[in-house]
Amino acid sequence: ELDPVWETAARLRIPVFIHVGDPSEFFEPIDYHNERWLELALYPDRRYQDRARFPRFEELMAERNRLLARHPKVTWVLAHLGWHANDLARLGRMFDSLPNLYSEVGAILYDLGRQPKAAREFMIKYQDRLLFGKDSFQPDEYPYYWRVFETNDEYFDYYRDYHAFxxxxxxxxxxxVLKKLYYGNALKLTAAIPRSGFPKQ
Known part of the structure; x- marks a missing residue:
């Protein structure tokens, strides 16, 4: 039903920001295997384990991936690394097979910051495909992004303890890489953004 929307976005070169699902842990049983058990206990509305009401995480991902592949001329921007920050190799395969695919790095800092070597390698390799973005404004959170992305600091807390133990x-x-992440790639994708407030590339 939405194919005309995607076709129009492709024709007008308007990037499409797509947010599908939530962290995979929200779809899994709340037990000692689930790293997000505290968040799910505190926020019951984030639980998607009831199969009579909700699809499985992988079903949502498969449906999303079919959409991406069906519209190769659309510039897609996945929210939150597509919820694959805990499996960067998987997202890397998606980037390799879909040259029109980009992603932003909000809401998954807790996964990037616990695997610094793999995350650094990934972000350097795919530096032209990543954008800094958030779907909510949390001023207290930004210093943690700067610290993870810009420093070599070790062993520090995340600002929400129920996200990461x-x-x-x-x-x-x-x-x-930081310049591309923070603004360069966004300028490249969105011609309508005024250039006056940004350093020259």
Whole structure:
């Protein structure tokens, strides 16, 4: 039903931001295997384990991936690394097979910061496909992004303890990557953004 929308976005070169699902843990049983058990206990409305009401996480991902593949001329921007920050190799395969695919890095800092070597390598390799973005404005959270992306700091807390029971580590990304992440890739994708407030590339 929405194919005309996607076709129009492709024709007008308007990027489409697509947010599908929630973290995979929200679809899994609440037990000692589930790293998000505290969040699910605190926020019962985030539970999607009832199969009579909700599809499985992988069903949602498969449906999303079929949509992406069906519209290769659309510039897609996945929210939150497509909820694959805990499986960067999977997202890398998606980037490799879909040259029109981009993603933003909001809401999954707790997964990037606990695997600094893999995350740094991934973000350097796919530096032209990543954008800094958030779907909510949480000013207290931003310093944690800067610290993970820009420093080599080790073993520090995330600002929401119910998201992560582990410590985070800085990725120490190069300035050239940070510039693309913070604004360069967004300018490339969205011609209507005024250039006057940004440094020259």
């Amino acid at each position: 582990w410590k985070l580590y800085g990725l120490g990304l190069p300035d050239s």
